[in-house]
Amino acid sequence: GAVVSQHPSRVICKSGTSVKIECRSLDFQATTMFWYRQFPKKSLMLMATSNEGSKATYEQGVEKDKFLINHASLTLSTLTVTSAHPEDSSFYICSARYDGRSYNEQFFGPGTRLTVL
């Protein structure tokens, strides 16, 4: 149990276009999901906390108008990179917190490799 999927796994887009990445908890409910960004050979940087039914909370320095997050259901959060530019190219990973568990464990998705040309 506790499987998280992401779609797509890879995406290549032209500069100026928008890209949507989906994060799903397949066998559990997740009121809270998280979005991370990982540069090559670097750590995971928390971008934002996605809350079902309410606005996402963004970490300092992350542009909320650039990275739109929608958490429309208890199993789905989406990250839209708007007007993408080459510097947005990165590995984006989501994670989900298992509702009902008393501890903080997060389950990670497989990641989405975004390349902006």
Next chain:
Amino acid sequence: GENVEQHPSTLSVQEGDSAVIKCTYSDSASNYFPWYKQELGKRPQLIIDIRSNVGEKKDQRIAVTLNKTAKHFSLHITETQPEDSAVYFCAASEFNKFYFGSGTKLNVKP
């Protein structure tokens, strides 16, 4: 916010030797400390975690120690095997959020 530092950034050991990775954190409110293993291009996988009310936890060849007073925690891998080669990340969690260390690339030489 929380600041997690991790050392070393790279670690090479001979198969069968032990490996130790250390992390420090800044926020005394952090109460959960997981360790993740990440292979190239894949998702992080939880290998062990520890809560702030525990000083040590062990799972087969892997152990984690926590010193709350000093705000540091360590990962110990004994009898290393080539398949242990990967990047390891520590994290500190304050309520929901995870703040990750910079990662340690472990290379176990056969």
